[in-house]
Amino acid sequence: MEGRLKGAVVAMVVPAFDEMGSREAPRPCYAAVGDWIGRTPASLFELKRQEAEFCFRRTGITFAVYTEGGDPERLIPFDIIPRILDGQEWEFLSRGLKQRVRALNAFIGDVYGKQEFIHAGKVPADLILKNPCFVQPMAGLEVAAGIYTHVAGIDVVRVNPTEFYVLEDNCRTPSGVSYMIENREIMSRLFPDLFARCRVRPVSHYPEELLDTLRSVAPRRCAGEPTVVLLSPGSYNSAYYEHTFLADEMGIEIVEGADLVVDDDVVYMRTTQGLQRVDVIYRRIDDAFLDPQVFRSDSMLGVAGLMSAYRAGNVTLANAVGAGIADDKAVYTYVPEMVRFFLGEEPILRNVPTWKCAEPGDLAYVLDHLAELVVKDVHGSGGYGMLVGPHATIAERAAFAEVLRSKPDRYIAQPTLSLSTCPTFVQQGIAPRHVDLRPFVLCGRDIHIVPGGLTRVALREGSLVVNSSQGGGTKDTWVIDL
Amino acid sequence: MRYRISHRSDYTYSGPVDLSYHMLHLAPRILPHQRVGDLRIISQPAPAAKSERTDYFGNRVTYLTLAQPHGKFSVEIEATVEVAFPAPPDEAATPPWESVRDALRAGGDGELAVAAEFSFASPQTPPSAALIDYAAPSFPAGRPILAAVKDLTSRIHRDFAFEPGATTVSTPVAQILEQRRGVCQDFAHLELAALRALGLAARYVSGYIRTYREGTDGLKGSDASHAWVSFFCPGPGWIDVDPTNDLVVAEEHIVLAWGRDYDDVSPIRGVMLGGGDHFLNVAVTVTPQT
Numbered sequence: 077m078e079g080r081l082k083g084a085v086v087a088m089v090v091p092a093f094d095e096m097g098s099r100e101a102p103r104p105c106y107a108a109v110g111d112w113i114g115r116t117p118a119s120l121f122e123l124k125r126q127e128a129e130f131c132f133r134r135t136g137i138t139f140a141v142y143t144e145g146g147d148p149e150r151l152i153p154f155d156i157i158p159r160i161l162d163g164q165e166w167e168f169l170s171r172g173l174k175q176r177v178r179a180l181n182a183f184i185g186d187v188y189g190k191q192e193f194i195h196a197g198k199v200p201a202d203l204i205l206k207n208p209c210f211v212q213p214m215a216g217l218e219v220a221a222g223i224y225t226h227v228a229g230i231d232v233v234r235v236n237p238t239e240f241y242v243l244e245d246n247c248r249t250p251s252g253v254s255y256m257i258e259n260r261e262i263m264s265r266l267f268p269d270l271f272a273r274c275r276v277r278p279v280s281h282y283p284e285e286l287l288d289t290l291r292s293v294a295p296r297r298c299a300g301e302p303t304v305v306l307l308s309p310g311s312y313n314s315a316y317y318e319h320t321f322l323a324d325e326m327g328i329e330i331v332e333g334a335d336l337v338v339d340d341d342v343v344y345m346r347t348t349q350g351l352q353r354v355d356v357i358y359r360r361i362d363d364a365f366l367d368p369q370v371f372r373s374d375s376m377l378g379v380a381g382l383m384s385a386y387r388a389g390n391v392t393l394a395n396a397v398g399a400g401i402a403d404d405k406a407v408y409t410y411v412p413e414m415v416r417f418f419l420g421e422e423p424i425l426r427n428v429p430t431w432k433c434a435e436p437g438d439l440a441y442v443l444d445h446l447a448e449l450v451v452k453d454v455h456g457s458g459g460y461g462m463l464v465g466p467h468a469t470i471a472e473r474a475a476f477a478e479v480l481r482s483k484p485d486r487y488i489a490q491p492t493l494s495l496s497t498c499p500t501f502v503q504q505g506i507a508p509r510h511v512d513l514r515p516f517v518l519c520g521r522d523i524h525i526v527p528g529g530l531t532r533v534a535l536r537e538g539s540l541v542v543n544s545s546q547g548g549g550t551k552d553t554w555v556i557d558l
Numbered sequence: 559m560r561y562r563i564s565h566r567s568d569y570t571y572s573g574p575v576d577l578s579y580h581m582l583h584l585a586p587r588i589l590p591h592q593r594v595g596d597l598r599i600i601s602q603p604a605p606a607a608k609s610e611r612t613d614y615f616g617n618r619v620t621y622l623t624l625a626q627p628h629g630k631f632s633v634e635i636e637a638t639v640e641v642a643f644p645a646p647p648d649e650a651a652t653p654p655w656e657s658v659r660d661a662l663r664a665g666g667d668g669e670l671a672v673a674a675e676f677s678f679a680s681p682q683t684p685p686s687a688a689l690i691d692y693a694a695p696s697f698p699a700g701r702p703i704l705a706a707v708k709d710l711t712s713r714i715h716r717d718f719a720f721e722p723g724a725t726t727v728s729t730p731v732a733q734i735l736e737q738r739r740g741v742c743q744d745f746a747h748l749e750l751a752a753l754r755a756l757g758l759a760a761r762y763v764s765g766y767i768r769t770y771r772e773g774t775d776g777l778k779g780s781d782a783s784h785a786w787v788s789f790f791c792p793g794p795g796w797i798d799v800d801p802t803n804d805l806v807v808a809e810e811h812i813v814l815a816w817g818r819d820y821d822d823v824s825p826i827r828g829v830m831l832g833g834g835d836h837f838l839n840v841a842v843t844v845t846p847q848t
Binding site: 387 | 579581606607609613614621625667678
């Protein structure tokens with residue numbers, strides 16, 4: 077799960093809403109950048125692209141792919157043309173995201189508490205209780221401030237100037253935030269004059285905001301300044317760069333399982349000056365590997381006794397164990413109802429219409445319309461295990477239909493969306509390519525969202541997936557005040 | 559019936575253990591039909607920290623931390639338990655098994671919803687067509703559920719041979735179904751997997767059974783821990799059946815804990831630093847008291 081920038085964005089190139097508009101009549105937020113694109117020769121773009129790649133390599137902003145052979149350290153392609161949102165669009169998105177994450181946290185708390193959402197019949201019990209992401213040891217466990225997802229990556233797509241849809245919620249360990257920050261760093265080195273011309277809201281304070289968020293959820297019994305650490309699986313993890321980057325920027329220790337010990341339900345880290353108590357753990361290890369006493373007993377990455385300390389209220393884990401129950405693509409379809417049920421509000425951001433193959437009526441519809449739909453595995457990630465109807469052969473669709481009939485509970489389907497495009501520097505010059513957006517929502521005692529987020533772009537023309545391991549890249553995202 | 563139980567597990571390690579954490583499911587549950595008294599848990603070496611909690615299924619769980627280096631670890635539980643399972647209803651008076659399946663699927667509130675959770679497959683009890691085929695003859699249309707489950711229980715007792723050593727704690731149900739051999743844990747998993755594959759709700763129950771020996775005193779430590787199955791029937795509630803001995807449980811079984819399968823109730827699980835290989839010796843004594 078960790079490491080790969082996951083997320084499948086499905087799109088058709090024709091006819092898409094282009095976020096810049098046209099060269100002659102750009103949308104207001106693209107005025108300065110549109111002008112710059114028009115006046116810059118392609119050779120200069122190529123030069124700057126190479127400079128960017130050099131900066132990434134030298135800084136070591138790579139992710140590791142071990143399964144393909146060759147050099148495992150890969151770069152995610154970075155496109156030097158920024159994706160731009162204006163202040164008002166961002167305010168709208170921001171309000172919607174805050175609302176959504178509040179509802180998700182309330183839902184997760186309810187699932188491990190009174191289960192009122194289930195008893196009210198709002199969601200089928202077996203979708204939750206039978207779910208591999210439902211973690212029984214979390215039932216009845218109280219977490220600080222009732223927050224389960226402290227860092228949420230909510231993937232958003234756009235189909236026209238005013239319609240945004242949430243594609244999926246990532247409540248466990250959304251990755252990519254280090255790219256968001258490094259992309260901005262590199263853009264400001266490459267194009268300082270552009271930044272001088274536009275009022276771009278900063279993103280570099282994300283690590284500070286993250287640290288504040290983590291501190292704000294320290295256990296009640298914590299006296300004084302909370303000790304926060306980042307728990308990483310270690311240097312062989314594909315997202316290790318991001319772990320070290322964040323720990324460094326926040327000024328906290330990065331630890332591995334062996335560095336921590338639990339004594340009498342309190343977590344300590346081993347330092348050269350003896351044991352030091354730990355209050356908050358920003359953990360980048362999956363639930364199953366966290367505590368060999370309670371979860372996978374073969375895990376060498378975790379800390380025995382961590383769950384006991386957690387239950388005793390002596391340590392906070394961010395994101396909480398069991399938050400993955402909200403990540404499930406079938407549970408996703410109930411999120412608008414969660415907003416109504418837990419907050420008593422109408423959802424600001426909409427879900428993509430989704431058919432749940434677990435329901436016979438929906439399954440029948442999906443099988444009939446396979447050629448028009450995108451079908452995804454509810455526990456899938458990274459664009460794998462899915463079918464893109466319009467781009468599959470008849471044989472592929474038939475094979476997939478068989479899979480659907482045998483395991484309908486595992487699949488959901490959505491219509492193909494005509495996603496917005498953004499000018500991108502490709503081999504043919506500047507051309508429109510489909511994009512999505514992953515804002516990172518920080519939820520502590522308050523909710524903070526750093527303006528923009530990570531924009532992912534499908535670099536191949538007509539390509540359907542923005543995932544980094546399948547030909548996707550990233551762009552710097554600017555929120556501009558006009 | 560009142561019993562004095564003693565369950566002792568002795569671990570010997572090939573190297574010293576510096577630090578270990580253990581999670582025990584060894585304290586018998588307190589139930590309307592089971593009273594527990596005089597419970598003592600003694601561990602050697604003495605634990606640096608000990609706590610008791612209740613897990614998701616309501617079982618009593620004891621956590622021990624051993625913080626001094628040790629080459630052996632033993633834990634012994636003693637308790638006095640008084641058991642009197644309610645007599646099962648007349649099997650013909652229980653509802654048809656399909657109606658129970660349908661009621662569970664419909665869900666709702668209260669005890670049906672709680673029971674329904676036990677109708678889902680669990681890691682050790684995956685469904686399969688082979689299981690449904692095996693169980694089907696016991697479940698013809700309209701048969702009252704208790705009659706059907708008793709029939710399945712008897713058939714398992716008859717068709718499968720009790721053979722310690724033929725399997726391990728992790729032998730999959732598919733293999734047991736094929737080789738037709740195993741111990742009480744395997745038969746319990748098999749029956750559970752079959753019942754769940756049919757849509758019924760059933761729990762894995764771990765505990766003890768009184769064993770009869772010739773003479774007035776049983777040999778100490780020669781009794782065994784035991785596993786059986788509890789299934790849900792609206793009305794009477796949970797009814798316990800034992801496929802290893804082909805009975806409906808009455809007075810000769812003592813309940814320790816229940817869950818979805820063995821993994822939820824394993825008697826001792828632990829993590830240790832050091833130790834090398836470990837060797838385990840278990841001694842259980844169940845003594846009836848008059």
